[in-house]
Amino acid sequence: MKSIAELQALREKARANMQVREGSHDGTRVVVGMATCGIAAGARPVLNAFADEVAKRQLKQVAVVQTGCIGMCQFEPIVEVLVPGKEKVTYGKVTPEKVARIVADHLVNGNPVVEYTVANLMK
Amino acid sequence: MRELSLNVLDIAQNSIAANATCITLWVTESVSQNRLILGIEDNGRGMTEEQLQRVRDPFFTTRTTRRVGMGIPLFRMAAEMAGGSLTIDSTLGKGTVVTAAFLLDHIDRPPLGDMVGTVSALIRLNPQLDFVYRHQTDSGSFEADTRSFREILGEVPLNEPDIVQWIEGYLTENVQALNSQA
Ligand SMILES: Nc1ncnc2c1ncn2[C@@H]1O[C@H](COP(=O)(O)OP(=O)(O)OP(=O)(O)O)[C@@H](O)[C@H]1O
Numbered sequence: 087m088k089s090i091a092e093l094q095a096l097r098e099k100a101r102a103n104m105q106v107r108e109g110s111h112d113g114t115r116v117v118v119g120m121a122t123c124g125i126a127a128g129a130r131p132v133l134n135a136f137a138d139e140v141a142k143r144q145l146k147q148v149a150v151v152q153t154g155c156i157g158m159c160q161f162e163p164i165v166e167v168l169v170p171g172k173e174k175v176t177y178g179k180v181t182p183e184k185v186a187r188i189v190a191d192h193l194v195n196g197n198p199v200v201e202y203t204v205a206n207l208m209k
Numbered sequence: 210m211r212e213l214s215l216n217v218l219d220i221a222q223n224s225i226a227a228n229a230t231c232i233t234l235w236v237t238e239s240v241s242q243n244r245l246i247l248g249i250e251d252n253g254r255g256m257t258e259e260q261l262q263r264v265r266d267p268f269f270t271t272r273t274t275r276r277v278g279m280g281i282p283l284f285r286m287a288a289e290m291a292g293g294s295l296t297i298d299s300t301l302g303k304g305t306v307v308t309a310a311f312l313l314d315h316i317d318r319p320p321l322g323d324m325v326g327t328v329s330a331l332i333r334l335n336p337q338l339d340f341v342y343r344h345q346t347d348s349g350s351f352e353a354d355t356r357s358f359r360e361i362l363g364e365v366p367l368n369e370p371d372i373v374q375w376i377e378g379y380l381t382e383n384v385q386a387l388n389s390q391a
Pocket residue numbers: 121122123155223224227251253254255256260264277278279280281282305
């Protein structure tokens with residue numbers, strides 16, 4: 087069984103990681119819609135999957151944050167990816183399964199997954 | 210909503226919108242009393258008597274004159290369809306408590322679902338806030354408080370990946386231990 091004392095050791099490790107990461111955040115944001123419509127459609131596992139994937143790949147420049155209802159409830163869960171200097175990309179009907187590909191193609195390699203965008207879903 | 214833990218996440222979003230700094234979530238599962246009770250308490254801005262009346266009004270959602278919220282009506286509907294009810298208490302400037310009670314064995318009661326996922330999503334998005342999670346069954350209870358984690362962590366935020374993962378594991382193990390005592 088885990089004990090709170092383990093946090094002491096994790097603290098030292100996290101501190102070291104934080105120092106490495108210092109100043110590396112470049113404003114890249116993954117914005118997950120967390121209003122009632124988003125949560126009902128499955129935003130929670132999507133958010134947790136983004137956070138886990140970004141941590142696993144050590145994408146130190148990326149922040150995962152939330153927003154409210156952006157008025158396209160039928161496309162929830164909606165995720166906006168904002169990379170500085172690039173146009174905003176809005177993904178719709180995102181599932182945890184789609185997250186790994188969005189992270190790999192878009193956040194790591196800079197190629198938005200056109201197939202998963204709201205613009206494409208509206209076609 | 211497919212799981213009640215998603216309603217809890219949604220109701221906690223109201224607390225965050227109300228500028229709460231501490232949110233307590235609780236689950237009481239009693240087989241002997243055939244009850245499931247879910248609670249969300251915050252120290253946010255609270256509501257005026259008039260706001261509270263509006264939010265309590267079960268027909269509130271049928272009004273079309275103003276933008277209406279979905280969160281509380283959905284949670285109330287889930288409770289009432291499972292032989293229970295929803296109560297809201299709020300004091301302006303002090304905070305709000307939302308409690309939903311369900312008949313545990315009611316066929317229309319949605320599953321509780323992933324409460325740990327709800328707590329970890331809340332911590333990930335709001336590392337500056339404090340959360341208390343309390344889970345009670347007929348055989349015992351478990352409580353976790355991010356303030357006691359913070360005491361150990363110092364300046365390290367709760368949403369550091371390793372820390373969130375540890376918290377998830379800690380909650381999962383303790384809730385499982387409670388359930389296996391049943
Ligand atoms: N914890 C709280 N503290 C203060 N005010 C609250 C709280 N919970 C609810 N309210 C008030 O009650 C209203 C209705 O809440 P409800 O969750 O039903 O809808 P909403 O949050 O406005 O929209 P939605 O949930 O559909 O995204 C809120 O807009 C807010 O004014």
